[in-house]
Amino acid sequence: MFMRSWQNERLPQSCLAGLPAQVVEERCVYCVNSDNSGWTEIHREAWVSSSLFGVSRAVQEFGLARFKSNVTKTMKGFEYILAKLQGEAPSKTLVETAKEAKEKAKETALAATEKAKDLASKAATKQQQQQQQFV
Template identity: 90%
Template sequence: MVKYFLGQSVLRSSWDQVFAAFWQQYPNPCGKHILTEDIVHREVTPDQKLLSRPTGCPAGPSDCFLPMLLTRCTYILEDSIVDPQNQTMTIFTWNINYARPMVVEERCVDCVNSDNSGWTEIRREAWVSSSLRGVSRAVREFGLAQFKCNVTKTLKGFEYILAKLQGEAASKTLVKTAREAKEKAKETALAAKAKDLASKAATKKQQR
């Protein structure tokens, strides 16, 4: 038997912003156990889709139903498929060791929200299974409950990164606008000065 989870949520950010944030989501306050990700494989398919696989990410103490000492040795594999033409990003994740106690397979699809093109819709599915005899049902139940908790943490962490990137973008825009305004003012002042000098020169010429 397998426990199945389906969840949908909406981020009030455009798909382009979510796509950019995906590659910069670590570190964040809700995922402190991951500092960074290194890409070990990346390719562009003939149909112009981007396939990526980072290094195996270490699971945090709350990421799976395992003894505390084993969680530091548990690794999560992640594959992503980005389709820029249709504006979709599909992420597959699963644990690659300690699969007998529990396996959690997840598929997450990010796409443009049908009601608001400036928002991004997230459809998340998960399958939780266990091979432990006698307690597999309890393990699946616990694993599913823990997965739901982690989904909430993941969304909060992602929203933090989005807000941070949007804040940085707004700050850069303000700095750029201020710089452009200063340059414009300087150009206007120089033009006014040149016009004044030309007017004075013309007046002197007429007086002669």
């Protein structure tokens, strides 16, 4: 069994006529574990794309970091529910796990922001150099 999902994040109507800032495509394949038929394996793949000129790479990096953070939270929630259904107590509460995930997401977002600034700066410098060549 497999599942495929898409997510389009659109910019506000005032920016680029509401074009998608990024598109995230996810594919999950669920199959029986070859060693233990009582287990289910998941193989997850994701593609992040952006068509924003000049910053598409930064948008893709940010989208990938955000996707990873969201998948981590999803899996923690899934594990929590399974543990509750089986009568086991989870090792950490969902609130503790969410706080840790939130802190990690903030760190990742800051790193992505810095990378985006660096890429934008390099692009601006390159554009200035190209303009000077034509003067």
